[in-house]
Amino acid sequence: MNNYGKSAIRAVELIQSGEVPYTEDAWKKATTEFFTIKTKACPRSAFLGLCEAGLIKDVHQIHIKQPLKNTINKDHAIEAVQLLTENEDYASYKSLQLWRIIMLGNQKSHNFQMDVVLALWNNGMISPAKTYIMA
Template identity: 45%
Template sequence: MNRYGEVAINAVRSILNGEDEHPLIAWKRAASEAFGEGTWAQRKGCPKNAFLGLCEEGLVQGIPAGNYVKKSGSWKNKGYAIQAIELLKGRPELSRDKLGLWRAIMRENEMSHNSQMDVVLALWNKQLIISK
């Protein structure tokens, strides 16, 4: 699991432990601890918005559905994360193949992932995703 996956896990844990209530605050705290306050890696939007998108849809254990994704450009990362969850439900073997999962989402598009799949796979593999 890479560091963005760890940030996602730690953000959920802080909410489950009652340390934080809002997913964005939990993410910011966990990312600051992992990367340092104010660093580019701490502020990186793609993994954060994938996490917030899953939370927004009520797909993360212990986090109620709500309005957590603020910027309209952030919706694509939410979409990638949701698509990944749907793929994993039907093809759980992709939980061990980050690149294969990303390629299944992108189909013909040659775009590289930007840590969104690290967040999805960390939550999935730690059984913190709610199957609806």
């Protein structure tokens, strides 16, 4: 698991413990534990998007300080959860493999969004029974 996956898990732990009340602040704090450089925006958007969609266990709307504007990374993360819910075999895929399935042949670069999704999924932090419809 890479540092973006570890950051996502840590951010959820910070929220669930009550140590940090908001998802954005939890992400910032968690990433400073694993990175000494500025982090990418794509994994952040994937994480915040999953939280906002209500797909993370014990993370609720009261934990959202400011909603994300619609981002493609949020949509990709939600789509990945839908795929995992339909076929749990995807949980054993590497992040790049899952990314390629979501991209349907589009050569768009992977920027660690699926590392966030897979880390949360494989650590039981995603509520797969929840259905989310993308706008």
